[in-house]
Amino acid sequence: MLQEESDLSLVIxxxxxxxxxxxxxxxxxxxxxxxxxxxxIKLESLKEDIKEFFKLSGWEKKLQNAVYSxxxxxxxxxxxAAPPEHLKEPLVYMRKAQGSWEKRILKSLNSMCTELSxxxxxxxxxxxxxxxxxxxxxxxxxxxxxxxxxxxYAPKDFLEVLINLRNPNYENGDSLSFRTHLGxxxxxxxxxxxxxxxxxxxxxxxxxxxxxxxxxTQVPPELFENEHVRIGQKVLAEQDSAAAQQxxxxxxxxxxxxxxxxxxxxxxxQPEDILYYEQLKTNxxxxxxxxxxxxxxxxxxxxxxxxxxxxFEDYLYQVLLCFSRxxxxxxxxxxxxxxxxxxxxxxxxxxxxxxxxxxxxxxxPFHGFSMYVAPLCFLYHEPSKLYQIFREMYVRxxxxxxxxxxxxxxxxxxxxxxxxxxxxxxxxxxxxLREIGAQPLRxxxxxxxxxxSGYLATDxxxxxxxxxxxxxxxxxxxxxxxxxxxxxxxxxxxxTSLAAAEAVLADLSTLKVMPLLQIFLFATVT
Amino acid sequence: MSRxxxxxxxxxxxxxxxGDVRTSQGRPGVLVIDxxxxxxxxxxxxxxxxxNYYTAFLSxxxxxxxxxxxxxxxxxxxxxxxxxxxxxxxxxxxxYVSLFKHQMLCDMARVLELRLILRQPSPLWLSFTVEELQIxxxxxxxxxxxxxxWLSHPVPCDQSAPxxxxxxxxxxxxxxxxxxxxxxxxxxxxxxxxxxxxFDVDGCYDLNLLSYT
Numbered sequence: 103m104l105q106e107e108s109d110l111s112l113v114i115x116x117x118x119x120x121x122x123x124x125x126x127x128x129x130x131x132x133x134x135x136x137x138x139x140x141x142x143i144k145l146e147s148l149k150e151d152i153k154e155f156f157k158l159s160g161w162e163k164k165l166q167n168a169v170y171s172x173x174x175x176x177x178x179x180x181x182x183a184a185p186p187e188h189l190k191e192p193l194v195y196m197r198k199a200q201g202s203w204e205k206r207i208l209k210s211l212n213s214m215c216t217e218l219s220x221x222x223x224x225x226x227x228x229x230x231x232x233x234x235x236x237x238x239x240x241x242x243x244x245x246x247x248x249x250x251x252x253x254x255y256a257p258k259d260f261l262e263v264l265i266n267l268r269n270p271n272y273e274n275g276d277s278l279s280f281r282t283h284l285g286x287x288x289x290x291x292x293x294x295x296x297x298x299x300x301x302x303x304x305x306x307x308x309x310x311x312x313x314x315x316x317x318x319t320q321v322p323p324e325l326f327e328n329e330h331v332r333i334g335q336k337v338l339a340e341q342d343s344a345a346a347q348q349x350x351x352x353x354x355x356x357x358x359x360x361x362x363x364x365x366x367x368x369x370x371x372q373p374e375d376i377l378y379y380e381q382l383k384t385n386x387x388x389x390x391x392x393x394x395x396x397x398x399x400x401x402x403x404x405x406x407x408x409x410x411x412x413x414f415e416d417y418l419y420q421v422l423l424c425f426s427r428x429x430x431x432x433x434x435x436x437x438x439x440x441x442x443x444x445x446x447x448x449x450x451x452x453x454x455x456x457x458x459x460x461x462x463x464x465x466x467p468f469h470g471f472s473m474y475v476a477p478l479c480f481l482y483h484e485p486s487k488l489y490q491i492f493r494e495m496y497v498r499x500x501x502x503x504x505x506x507x508x509x510x511x512x513x514x515x516x517x518x519x520x521x522x523x524x525x526x527x528x529x530x531x532x533x534x535l536r537e538i539g540a541q542p543l544r545x546x547x548x549x550x551x552x553x554x555s556g557y558l559a560t561d562x563x564x565x566x567x568x569x570x571x572x573x574x575x576x577x578x579x580x581x582x583x584x585x586x587x588x589x590x591x592x593x594x595x596x597x598t599s600l601a602a603a604e605a606v607l608a609d610l611s612t613l614k615v616m617p618l619l620q621i622f623l624f625a626t627v628t
Numbered sequence: 629m630s631r632x633x634x635x636x637x638x639x640x641x642x643x644x645x646x647g648d649v650r651t652s653q654g655r656p657g658v659l660v661i662d663x664x665x666x667x668x669x670x671x672x673x674x675x676x677x678x679x680n681y682y683t684a685f686l687s688x689x690x691x692x693x694x695x696x697x698x699x700x701x702x703x704x705x706x707x708x709x710x711x712x713x714x715x716x717x718x719x720x721x722x723x724y725v726s727l728f729k730h731q732m733l734c735d736m737a738r739v740l741e742l743r744l745i746l747r748q749p750s751p752l753w754l755s756f757t758v759e760e761l762q763i764x765x766x767x768x769x770x771x772x773x774x775x776x777x778w779l780s781h782p783v784p785c786d787q788s789a790p791x792x793x794x795x796x797x798x799x800x801x802x803x804x805x806x807x808x809x810x811x812x813x814x815x816x817x818x819x820x821x822x823x824x825x826x827f828d829v830d831g832c833y834d835l836n837l838l839s840y841t
Contacts, residue, residue: 273753
């Protein structure tokens with residue numbers, strides 16, 4: 103059909119445009135030139151011979167992986183008349199809500215700046231630069247006075263904004279009718295029901311082997327685990343991103359996980375990447391940002407206090423400080439409903455040539471931000487690779503957890519999905535919790551915003567994040583949150599206050615993620 | 629293919645409702661929008677483009693110009709085209725939509741008037757409509773040009789121009805200049821949108837406060 107053909111050529115043109123500026127393009131060009139020396143390349147059939155050469159030498163696979171990566175990350179091109187804001191977020195009222203939320207954050211940061219009389223950014227004197235360079239691998243030993251700093255916002259502030267989100271064209275009557283949602287989220291986004299979730303997560307079904315269930319000590323490894331590891335090694339040998347993404351839906355063996363994630367996220371450590379990381383490190387040493395103090399405070403408050411992650415404190419600084427200086431992250435704002443904060447060089451207010459983004463990557467960290475990085479430290483020990491993996495995970499998934507959008511993996515949809523699942527399949531529990539003033543979302547929100555990092559045991563968390571990568575969607579977070587409530591339903595029915603409900607759900611570290619998900623999706627009698 | 633926007637006059641929406649609009653409870657679920665083309669002769673419709681605002685289903689009726697003296701009749705050219713897969717949720721509610729000639733049920737050769745019938749069966753929405761309506765007809769085909777005689781049949785040179793000593797041959801120079809021009813065009817065409825990575829302005833990153841605009 104005409105429409106599909108023109109859509110396809112638009113997608114192809116967009117991907118080609120994107121890949122042209124990448125390292126891979128330069129490498130392919132170099133390889134093509136070098137291949138002209140080879141005897142099998144003949145002038146008459148130059149194009150075909152070079153294509154054949156690429157196929158045999160594995161370069162075609164690399165190109166395939168890059169294209170697959172682009173398709174996963176970038177939304178399909180929309181209507182030609184749609185303005186760029188529409189690509190960020192199609193619903194006007196959500197764009198407005200995100201804009202006013204951002205304004206609040208900026209005001210908070212500005213007032214912190216003026217109260218403490220600390221500049222947003224300053225160039226470090228040479229002596230300080232030398233000192234920091236010497237201390238680079240042990241920044242955790244530093245104990246700067248951070249008592250005056252406070253996080254710009256915490257997840258519960260963000261939850262209040264989401265609770266007050268309203269569509270002006272929606273019937274939001276004061277009296278309770280069939281139109282009001284019984285949960286906290288009041289916007290009518292489309293969320294999947296359990297039948298659709300069963301189809302979407304079909305590989306998590308009862309008849310399919312899973313790591314996290316079928317690799318436990320009681321199950322003999324010949325039944326599933328050995329074969330699964332063998333297939334994993336084969337996938338890695340083929341270096342095929344799409345196959346790896348399909349494979350990881352059943353979980354990843356611990357030994358192969360680091361390489362599999364790198365393959366799915368299309369990260370390969372080239373010398374240019376290590377150089378880029380070193381450049382970011384130089385930027386950190388040269389300029390001191392106010393955001394750095396926020397990062398320090400966040401790491402000290404969250405990761406350093408966590409039994410599993412405190413050993414990685416130094417790694418966290420090395421990753422997060424460099425992350426703030428990375429302007430390539432600005433690219434993701436094309437499909438993120440948020441926009442990077444802007445500022446002007448001192449004395450040049452209003453002049454566009456002196457307009458800059460602050461922080462350079464446009465992302466202001468909030469309380470708990472460092473927990474996105476912490477679990478990755480178990481997999482990657484080389485700072486530049488750890489950095490690349492985190493950056494790719496952020497621009498693919500984590501940014502959706504703290505910006506207001508109508509995307510199915512956005513936090514608003516996840517909250518609505520959680521509440522809808524709970525209401526539909528555990529109506530008694532939902533009603534009871536609502537009656538005692540303990541709306542379930544108030545408890546589960548913090549789990550979802552952090553993608554359960556810091557709440558689950560690390561091996562369980564990594565199994566969960568395997569599925570996030572495998573399905574390229576965050577909806578599994580909402581399903582797991584509902585499954586946790588279902589698991590502790592009996593205890594929750596006995597509580598009589600929000601505090602008691604929080605106490606029942608305070609400790610998730612003993613939970614096994616995959617059995618919970620399987621039972622909730624495939625074995626609950628509805 | 630090129631397309632040309634046709635100036636149209638969009639009349640106000642008329643709600644279809646049983647009973648008195650003012651006194652009865654509930655909101656109308658059907659709206660009708662008439663589109664006329666006062667200053668344009670009957671044209672061939674290529675594309676209809678608009679921005680949806682919470683309309684669930686769209687039907688279009690067209691009145692075409694007939695050569696005989698029979699009065700033009702209304703014909704349905706699009707029936708119940710779904711804009712929102714689930715009328716109760718936000719999916720597709722504010723999307724940009726294009727409808728093309730080949731999707732229509734009838735020939736759109738000599739369009740006089742259009743009538744858009746919007747339906748929104750869900751009672752959840754306060755209002756619904758379509759915005760930024762634009763109608764396109766086929767653009768002019770590239771006109772056939774007649775070349776002047778001296779371009780299509782150049783007169784052969786009787787004698788070659790005298791070569792000045794010391795200067796390179798003009799035909800070689802012109803071919804080299806052509807190759808250089810082709811190279812610059814190639815470089816210009818392969819413009820990428822990758823950033824360079826500098827976040828400061830000339831080494832300075834001394835900032836005022838964050839700006840709110």
